[in-house]
Amino acid sequence: MTSLPSNEALFHLNAKVIQRSRGKSAVAAAAYRAGARLTDARTGSVWDYTRKRHILDSYVTAPAGAPAWALDRETLWSRAELAEVRRNSQTAREIEVSIPRDLPPAAWRAFLADVARPYVEAGAVVDTCIHVPPAADKALNAHAHMLMTCRRLDPVSETGFARTRNNDLAAFFESGGRRGGGTRGDALKAERGRVAAVVNDHLRRAGSRRRADHRSYEARGDPRPPEPHIGEGRKSATVRRRSHDRRTIVVAGLRQAKTIENQIIEVEKEMAVRAKGFARAPARKDRPEHQQDYKLGLLADRFPDGDFTPFRDALYLVDIKDPRRTRVLTRDGAWVEADDESGTVSLWGPRSPAAAALANAIGGSTGYGVDTLPRTATAKKPGKNRRKGGIPEAEAISLADRWRRRGFSDVTESPAGVRVGLGGRSRLLDSGDHIDLIGPVSDAALRALAAKAAEDWSGTLELDGPWPPEATARLWTECQRQGVELAGYTPPPAAAAAWAAESGSVADMATKLRAVRSETAESDLLLGAAAGDVASLKKLAPDLRAFVAGHLDDEQRRDLARADREEVVASLVEFRKLGAAELERQKAERIAGRPSIFDAPAKPADAPARDAAPAFGRRSNPID
Structure with a gap:
């Protein structure tokens, strides 16, 4: 190096x-x-x-x-x-x-x-x-x-x-x-x-x-000291005598120190990329200013054509864990984000001249456009006031892990809160007891907010400050879907009516799905019983069990076992009727003193002929 x-x-x-x-x-x-x-x-x-x-x-x-x-x-x-x-x-x-x-x-x-x-x-x-x-x-x-x-x-x-x-x-x-x-x-x-x-x-x-x-270090605003000049004559003399003089000793020492420092910075950059939690390196007592060196290095590695030295003291956190995205948090709480997929630089958070200049510097070095995103609305856990100061790293890691378990991948931990990307221009900033909505209030943002309240805030949610009326009604609807109470909010009649219609259709659909699943399960049991599976026969309803065991003969059971599930599902009503008739016949025989098919292993020799059952697997005799 x-x-x-x-x-x-x-x-x-x-x-x-x-x-x-x-x-x-x-x-x-x-x-x-x-x-x-x-x-x-x-x-x-x-x-x-x-x-x-x-x-x-x-x-x-x-x-x-x-x-x-x-x-x-x-x-x-x-x-x-x-x-x-x-x-x-x-x-x-x-x-x-x-x-x-x-x-x-x-x-x-x-x-x-x-x-x-x-x-x-x-x-x-x-x-x-x-x-x-x-x-x-x-x-x-x-x-x-x-x-x-x-x-x-x-x-x-x-x-x-x-x-x-x-x-x-x-x-x-x-x-x-x-x-x-x-x-x-x-x-x-x-x-x-x-x-x-x-x-x-x-x-x-x-x-x-x-x-x-x-440019010189001074012109760049770089605090590194310049090396003393070594002319050609001094260099040649050093080579000839094979020993250093006072100036070349100083230069050699400076270069060795810079080499070691560069090695340390590379390790710190690797730690910032790989370590869980805040993207930062451990503090050093010998050089407290080194924290800015590796941050500048991360930005320079990601955007080699940009000059970020003027922002040295403004950088608080630089996250490049995702190779397609760069997240920068400035010391005054503003965010600058560069997305290689969309080709945009987003700026949001408190108004910050330094962050705005940094966004323009990144945009100028990449050709990306700069998009300023407003804070649209805020929601909170009922009874909680916004915390003062930053969020502890352990809590940020825990919050971020929960968001990842919910299926969100664009998540960044920071002392200002956990930033959650929702695609497009929408974002959330989760501070634990508060969530700020940044950019457009998308359906994805409302679903994420309701999910947060359902899992972390005991199923309750409260608006904090003004909200767009249309967005509030959409949030209330999403809260109903996820079983979350939106405290202190009464929906407009149109929103309530829309939810009543939606919930009714959802309930009707759930009933239909349950019926379909039940018919499918019964058809599988029926096919298993026809194939000779005693356990499936015992699990059947009495009418269907009577249909298989009493109404069908051996050849008909073999045909039934080869039938498709869809054919059986379509014929379940008819099978139930035949099974019910078989139960009535067996009841009449018991009253007359004759044994039931369930009472003896073989049919009586003089038993009357059964009604013909539909044939299966034969093109010439389809199910009615």
Whole structure:
């Protein structure tokens, strides 16, 4: 792990000029950066850096229509030196830009081409060299040196370059003073911002969630202290003597401390995502402000293109347990929620400028629209006043578990209460003794509220404050369905009449369902008795038992056992009549002194013939 947080990419851009007055030569600079042997045609000097290591690639990019010599490094920079006649001339410009580690090497050329494109379009020839020396953490410190010509190409000039400086190129790096337009340093700040945008664009294409920021910690509002600067000379001297000096020791210590802190933050983020209850990490006495670090990290991981540092002190809870949804509770009790499925950022709760700004920041980084949801109504347990202060974590966990057992999956525990998503724009905030309805009062919200009262509030519910009349009538109806008393409320006649009609139809439907279930059960017993199951025969009603045992013969019972349940259900009335007639016949026989079929195992030989029973399973003789 590096000293950078998991959501940050290293950004480095250093701009300089090659000045003859400082003893610098564009040919020497090109030879050093390319690791080549070049001869300066102006002075005859030979610059040989072929033994230089860690040079991965080098190439020259020229504007469209450039002559062939512009792509030859030695000729290009010799002509650039010849084009400058003053002893204090600027013979080249250079930028050094870091290459993010998350970019694969195959994408480096495309990335550097996007960085250099405005310079080439402005008329400069750009000599690009990619260096990959080892970094302090043993990984590669990939970066590129871009050496640019200060004059446009001119085919009619003896040197091949224009007589005047390229002001379009200089405008990228110089402002204020004789350049005019803003103050000194503004142009370079803008150019750093442009290159950072190019870095982030390529990081997105590579699937990385890291992002680069060209601003200083102070400009971002980040309390982290900046590292002391280490120049190339100090770094080279440290490498040569293989030991640190006082400044490099300080920098190495700062980086080690940052690396350890990043590891701690990653553990805290994992705890916040996996731990049950409030999405938070344990407090640390050594750094009480660390609580905000991992919250910012969670937001940056979820929304890598947003800048959330300004909201550092406003964050109270960040919940990303659901990979499709993000819940943020600010310290003033407002909620900001981002839903990837609907593509919206919802803002609700107390009016909060910080929460509104945070919602806009998330919306700006994702392209989501911001939807402000009002608190529509409140209900409570009768006789209870709203609690003051937050809800204990143990109680919040218990409340949340009950909501999950009721079948709700979009549930978030928080010190402000348990937030329950109901789909669409409707939400509930359960504080234990109070429930706030947020957004539209949907049927789902009313069902959830009545279920809460039935299970947790002893079947009673009381309105707390004004309610929309139409919504109150719907709530009363839902309470009737779930057996909940809505205290102190008298429904309007229309609502009462509608419920009377609904409850009557429900009762009638329940009676019909019971009858259907009874007929189905009797049909199953009848089929079992016909197949020879004595237990099923004993469970039958007397008339149906007489029908199977006394009215049917063996062949008819076999046909009945093969019949479909639907056929039997449709014929139950007829079977009962036949069974009742069989009971009357058996009663008459007993009075006459003859034994019943239930009294003897076999029928009398002189028993009269029975009425014919319907045949089953035969297409030619269907049931009547």
